[in-house]
Amino acid sequence: MKKITRREALKYLGNSALSAALASLGVSAFTSCTEKGKKRLVFYFTATGNCLYAALQFSDTPLSIPQVLKETDLVFEADEIGLVFPDYQARAPQIVQRFLENATLKAPYLFTIITYGRWACNVVEWWNNFALSRGVRFNYITTILMVDNFLPVFDMTEEMKIDKQEDAQLAQAVADVAAEKDYIPVLSDEERKRCEAVLAHLTPILPVRSETLFRLRPDRCVDCCFCTRVCPRQCITLTSRGIVFEGDCEYCLACIQNCPQNAIELKNGERNPAARYRNPNISINEIVRANRQ
Ligand SMILES: Cc1cc2nc3c(=O)[nH]c(=O)nc-3n(C[C@H](O)[C@H](O)[C@H](O)COP(=O)(O)O)c2cc1C
Structure with missing residues (x-):
């Protein structure tokens, strides 16, 4: 070896x-x-x-x-x-x-x-x-x-x-x-x-389909595709209609949290839609390398 x-x-x-x-x-x-x-x-x-x-x-x-x-x-x-x-x-x-x-x-x-x-x-x-x-x-x-x-x-x-x-x-x-x-x-x-x-x-959060969970803000999305690459389940794709969510979701929220444009929201509401989090010691590319499918 x-x-x-x-x-x-x-x-x-x-x-x-x-x-x-x-x-x-x-x-x-x-x-x-x-x-x-x-x-x-x-x-x-x-x-x-x-x-x-x-x-x-x-x-x-x-x-x-x-x-x-x-x-x-x-x-x-x-x-x-x-x-x-x-x-x-x-x-x-x-x-x-x-x-x-x-x-x-x-x-x-x-x-x-x-x-x-x-x-x-x-x-x-x-x-x-x-x-x-x-x-x-x-x-x-x-x-x-x-x-x-x-x-x-x-x-x-x-x-x-x-x-x-x-x-x-x-x-x-x-x-x-x-x-x-x-x-x-x-x-x-x-x-x-x-x-x-x-x-x-507590209402169990899973199983859930990603299309029922997320809403895209087309006015903000620039098709950078980070969301497609940080999803560990390949539930997000860029199509001719733009970004599409489809598939069984892990509910990890990697897509929404790591979107550089803050262009993804939870349909059922959030405490603060303007605020997103990624650990300050970890880069978006490290999340991509960890999760991309
Ligand atoms: C779907 C979901 C459920 C969670 N449930 C709990 C919970 O029951 N109790 C808790 O203290 N934190 C909960 N958290 C918070 C995460 O466990 C915590 O922020 C974790 O450190 C995130 O790790 P990561 O940054 O590696 O993804 C939850 C987070 C998510 C996305």
Whole structure:
């Protein structure tokens, strides 16, 4: 197998399709080596960059789940394997669930980092049970409070003003994982009851068709096609009629949040249609590379 440096792997990841890279170089090109000499693989899903920023704290070359899912061989082996994804209504995004259902993760130490914006509710417990029911036993699961990108409820301008101390939380998680700490927080009975009561009254956001969710502002759209390229499900295309939404949506909001013209709106309304969010450390091209289909 051809050996490349981590820097080359990163460049490779940026310049060509991940599937081609995995096929020609093998997954070892994306395995980082920890200070203790352990081989670590990190997989992530992101819409607005929080999870990519978090994943980069654990590996220089994290692998994007929407890209990895294009592969047929989903068997991964390392000393440590980690997943980083956002909390969606106290669940994992559908694409992350699909990844766990289809991949074989062989590692003595398995960890998960879940980013969330306001209330993680019982997401850790749910994820742990989901994984166990598929034969995957995580050693460590934690949540990291970051900007809440859920546009129907939160104003992105206000959210960005709140200091959520994400770097301190991430530093703790990085240290925990480096020490291969075993830790899965357990909810008290009272917390569990509160979560169940709230979730019972919450309208599930999925499944939803993208054509019912989004409205395009033709006066603003310049056909730059960033929306088509940040969608992890290929639900957006440029046609002779302009941008068209069609297909089962992930509800990640990557299209709406990353549109440079602010030309996409939620049909059912938003807290502040003028405000959009992407993690300040992550570029739109990194989101494109992570999600394009
Ligand atoms: C559809 C959807 C549902 C969400 N549900 C929750 C939730 O239940 N609790 C919460 O605290 N944050 C929730 N969030 C916020 C995200 O988990 C959070 O902003 C995350 O850090 C975004 O990660 P990303 O930037 O990598 O996409 C939700 C976001 C979306 C888009």
